[in-house]
Amino acid sequence: MAVEAPAKHVFDFDDDDDDDGPVVFKRNNTLSSKQNQLNSEIKKASSQRSDGHSGSRASYVQASNGQSSSSQKNKAFPSSKSLPVRSPILSPKASTSSARTSPVKSPVANFKTPASLNDHSKQALKQNKCNVVNEGKSPIKGATEANSDDDDDLRPLSAQLKGISNQGTKGASTSSTAQSHRLVSKTEIKGSTKDPDDEAPLSVRFNMKSSAGTSSSKLYDSDEKKPLASNSEQKCSTVKGKQEKSSMLSGKRPLDKGNSSDQSSAKKPKISDTPTAMKSKQLTVKAEKADEDYDDDIPISQRIKKSPPTNSKTSSMKQKAAKVVSSSLKKLNKKSKKEFKNSKYIKSTKVSPSSGDGQKKWSTLVHNGVIFPPPYKSHGIKLLYDGRPIDLTPEQEEVATMFAVMKDTDYMNKPQFKKNFWEDWSKLLGKNHTIKDLDKCDFTPIYEWHLQEKEKKKQMSSEEKKALKEEKLKQEEKYMWAIVDRVKEKVGNFRVEPPGLFRGRGEHPKMGKLKRRIRPSDITINIGKNAPIPECPIPGESWKDIKHDNTVTWLAFWNDPINPKEFKYVFLAASSSLKGQSDKEKYEKARMLKEYIKNIRAAYTKDFTSKDVTKRQIAVATYLIDKLALRAGNEKDDDEADTVGCCTLKVGNVECIPPNKLKFDFLGKDSIQYVNTVEVELPVYNAIGQFHTGKSKSDDLFDKLDTSKLNAHLKELMPGLTAKVFRTYNASITLDEMLNKETKDGDVAEKVVIYQRANKEVAIICNHQRSISKSHSAQMSRLTEKITELKGVLKELKIDLDRAKKGKPPLKDADGKQKRNLTPEVLEKKIAQTNAKIEKMERDMQTKEDLKTVALGTSKINYLDPRITVAWCKRHEVPIEKIFNKSLLAKFAWAMDVDPDFRF
């Protein structure tokens, strides 16, 4: 709606801009150049060496280009790609969709893009556009559409999107095709290629390759690579099983840039997919074109170069891989499919978002803003004050209800929670209100009403639930997508947070405070200059501000009502190329650390005994971060929970246990307790003792240190190095080494267990905990019961066996009935089966117990380089879907075409 009008205006320009059509290509290329430089420097160092040939680099390239790079490496291994294919996920559909467009189109598209640059070019662009459009669309729609496309562009984003999405869902053929197109190049190729390879055993394929890739790892000493923690671990007597050990952090972006340059190809896919979606995008995009043009500093030629895959073979290979992935994705919901596609594009496309700093993150950005929670509906249930029902205004009732609903939570036992709630609620009630004392309030009627509502919801028929869900989806759909550099990307959190009572973790001083409702006038929107400004969804209100800042990735933000100095951002989803790019950069930085780690460790070891206290503290802190995977530990305000990280450790958090052990006990992020006793080098032990002297328990252990000093020091050791990189490094290197050491021949299930074991190891290193589920003990006792029962059975069977051997009939069963006469052979078999059953149950119980407080997900999502997992899956013929769920597959789309030889 609102959008439309503006859009049209824009359009006028746009027409000129037409470049958009081709648009797709533009982005990446450009970006990559500058940003990449920075990163690339770093990367070079790291990746080249380590990887040597194939490994790291290849991966980059691939990612950036999407298609090309990976293929090279993989060539040998066509199989890699195939893996995904094999997986059940793959659907027949995949093949169809992909086939058409992509390969052909893409090249064309690329060329066009460059045009975008200036006004002059515009006309040219237009022409190009047409071409592009035709190509893309033609398969589906037809020449005519070219015109229509423009029109579409004018349409509000939502409308455009709808079209897109619908396609996906409904017009099965069309939509799917469109989507597939994006992926296209890869996919299509697949069709052709895949057959032979797929059929061959993966192992065979892989073997061939393997020789080349791995070099990097070889170079280093195994020890160096390993996280200290792992080394130390053995030594360390861990006090508690749960938490312990080592460390690492993740780094951010800057690395890949160089790679990014490749991307051009990526855009192609966009085009292809675009046919439907693109239209809309184009429209909007066009508007923005102007912007883009400026941006596109990079010479077209460069772009082009990058994009096209060189070797047919390689490219095909890669493509296969891509296909595989995509196919698996396809299985997922259509929606998800879209995402994936997008992500793929992204890979290829991505510009180089960059690395941070004031770098440009996008050229064109179109979205629909955010959606607000529905207004409060009064229920009219009265709370009791001193036993008497009390009338409340809807505003007062709303907040009372927030409190009432939390009746059965632990917050109700926290005085701070009640105090903060009362402060805010009593303000709403006003000075002269009847209610003067929270303790005299009985919220039970409201709580019961709430339970009833919950029950009603539960009792709804599945049709009703489905209808509700669809209704919600309908309302939200337009907000779910953004168009970034002409690629449709999923938005992460497009729903504005509803009002509620603040639930801090741990002993948060602000728990229970009212988190007020956010209105449009609180929200700043960030959007492309020429994109239509999202309509404000609440009539009569308007956005706080509109920005056009392409150096940041947020689409909108508002100030946190609990802490107005802080912000709540709306970002793209994890599956977006923007996020994927920075994710990749994070892992590349961690891999770079691999090259430096030996020297870094040597340096800090030397400084354990430095005369300079600051140096000594930096050395010891770095050691702890490296060895124990501690977080950096920023300073915190008084109005936050009292938690610490490395730099903020208090004297009381670290106890010296002679001769050389340290016992750590503190509350870390999210108020999760970290308890670990570790044996350390004597100089470290002595240094800690020194840091203790003359201080009280609540004093800072590292009084000369804070995170900025520490990170400044780390940067001198390696470009871009910060404390969190150690976490990423140690997590990923641990996974890589464990997988490679422990994986043996066996079936898929056994290999998955190996993976989980490695995953668990990492989770323990990172101290990723979860609360014990409420039903845990019940589940355990149930298992115990079953085992006991089975043991009883076993005993009986043994007796029967004895008797059978002597020719006697079996004993009567518990009910006094006569059992069947069985031969000793049969009985022995039964005994073996029962034993196996018992063993399995005991194993399950053990794992359950072991994992009851360990959260595996966090490391998988944030710390483990997905390429390690993907490559391992390829090497060992484990379907990637056994390890990554749908959203991880989407998030890690950029890693799917990694060479099977890849080693972290």
Added chain:
DNA sequence: ATACTGACTTGCGGGCACCACT
């Protein structure tokens, strides 16, 4: 040099859909 601001990543828990089992 320090404090503050801003942007982005990491992390846990809750609720829900789905799945296997009875």
Added chain:
DNA sequence: AGTGGTGCCCGCAAGTCAGTAT
């Protein structure tokens, strides 16, 4: 069909770290 268990997705809190202002 009902039910418990499990994994997934989402919400949003809580970190990290760079850049800027003081």
